[in-house]
Amino acid sequence: MPGLHGVQIKGDSAMSSPVARSRNLLKRNSVRFAAALLAALASLVAAPNAALAAAPQHHDQAPGFYRLKVGDLEVTALFDGAGVFDPHWLNGTKATTDSVVNALHEDPHMLDVADTGFLVNTGQQLILVDAGAGTWWGGGAFGRLAGSLRSAGYAPEEVDIVLVTHLHSDHVGGLTTQDGKRVFPNADVYVAKAESDFWLSPEIAAQAPKDAQPFFQSAQAIAAPYIKAGKWHTFGGSETIVDGMQLVLLPGHTPGHTGYEFSSKGQKILFWGDIVHALRVQLQHPEVTAIFDIDPTAAAATRNQLLPKLARGDVLIAGPHMNFPALGRLRKEGSGYSWAPVVFTDQWDKR
Numbered sequence: 001m002p003g004l005h006g007v008q009i010k011g012d013s014a015m016s017s018p019v020a021r022s023r024n025l026l027k028r029n030s031v032r033f034a035a036a037l038l039a040a041l042a043s044l045v046a047a048p049n050a051a052l053a054a055a056p057q058h059h060d061q062a063p064g065f066y067r068l069k070v071g072d073l074e075v076t077a078l079f080d081g082a083g084v085f086d087p088h089w090l091n092g093t094k095a096t097t098d099s100v101v102n103a104l105h106e107d108p109h110m111l112d113v114a115d116t117g118f119l120v121n122t123g124q125q126l127i128l129v130d131a132g133a134g135t136w137w138g139g140g141a142f143g144r145l146a147g148s149l150r151s152a153g154y155a156p157e158e159v160d161i162v163l164v165t166h167l168h169s170d171h172v173g174g175l176t177t178q179d180g181k182r183v184f185p186n187a188d189v190y191v192a193k194a195e196s197d198f199w200l201s202p203e204i205a206a207q208a209p210k211d212a213q214p215f216f217q218s219a220q221a222i223a224a225p226y227i228k229a230g231k232w233h234t235f236g237g238s239e240t241i242v243d244g245m246q247l248v249l250l251p252g253h254t255p256g257h258t259g260y261e262f263s264s265k266g267q268k269i270l271f272w273g274d275i276v277h278a279l280r281v282q283l284q285h286p287e288v289t290a291i292f293d294i295d296p297t298a299a300a301a302t303r304n305q306l307l308p309k310l311a312r313g314d315v316l317i318a319g320p321h322m323n324f325p326a327l328g329r330l331r332k333e334g335s336g337y338s339w340a341p342v343v344f345t346d347q348w349d350k351r
């Protein structure tokens with residue numbers, strides 16, 4: 001199994017950051033740039049309308065957050081990083097996997113994925129659903145969630161509750177630093193008992209195949225400081241943790257994989273965890289599983305049950321690995337489904 005679940009870092013982002021690249025470019029060009037600037041200034045005297053020197057290109061992007069309204073809830077998607085899903089991480093018929101490899105030649109971005117967490121401000125509580133990878137995966141390419149949260153106007157200390165869909169480190173890594181400090185020191189963390197019991201069990205870890213060991217080690221290290229502080233809570237499935245939020249048990253990907261459905265004023269949003277990794281494959285072929293699924297048969301059955309309900313119910317979906325802002329709706333299309341993404345706007349939609 002290629003390291004951690006779900007996300008592979010993009011080669012270029014791992015090797016040199018856009019900031020470092022543009023800094024080098026700027027250094028190299030500074031002499032030329034100064035000369036051009038002087039020439040441009042001189043030309044201003046002669047011809048006031050002459051163009052200035054060509055601006056260097058900038059490759060860094062804007063802070064990663066996007067928010068919208070769901071009834072009375074404010075939901076903010078918090079970007080943690082970007083990656084590419086490897087086609088060999090998909091399990092399907094040979095015809096389907098071959099068609100994916102062929103389609104990738106046509107569109108190399110077809111399996112681009114993101115890692116995203118979501119903040120729900122209910123007006124009473126600040127609730128984070130999944131926390132990104134932090135520093136537990138991706139060699140520094142991820143771990144932007146806390147910065148995205150600050151850019152969105154909040155501080156990690158303000159988060160009251162963290163709901164985690166499952167304990168793969170690309171969903172919980174952002175909770176804890178490598179030296180074992182809680183990133184959200186005032187938050188109570190909630191996870192399904194079946195999930196917690198599985199990944200935090202030394203006995204199960206000892207019997208797991210060698211290449212699955214990192215999953216157990218990271219889950220245990222990430223949970224440890226919250227357990228020590230009495231901030232780690234498990235649920236069976238029928239409890240009320242937050243008013244207006246329902247637990248949706250979605251087993252298969254992991255034993256206690258859980259979705260969280262918030263309702264407000266007749267509108268619904270489901271945080272669906274890892275129901276889908278490769279949107280452009282698994283919506284047309286819900287039977288295709290990922291090699292990270294602990295129980296692939298159950299994962300496919302869960303997906304087959306859930307997708308028609310979501311398409312019928314016009315439920316807004318928050319999917320951590322969908323392209324940012326990682327929000328959208330399902331539409332029935334042929335024998336499968338299509339994705340109607342929420343598209344970025346700088347407007348706050350008051351509806």
Ligand SMILES: [Zn+2]
Pocket residue numbers: 005006168170171273274320321
């Ligand atoms: Zn994942």
Ligand SMILES: [Zn+2]
Pocket residue numbers: 005006166168253274292
């Ligand atoms: Zn996962």
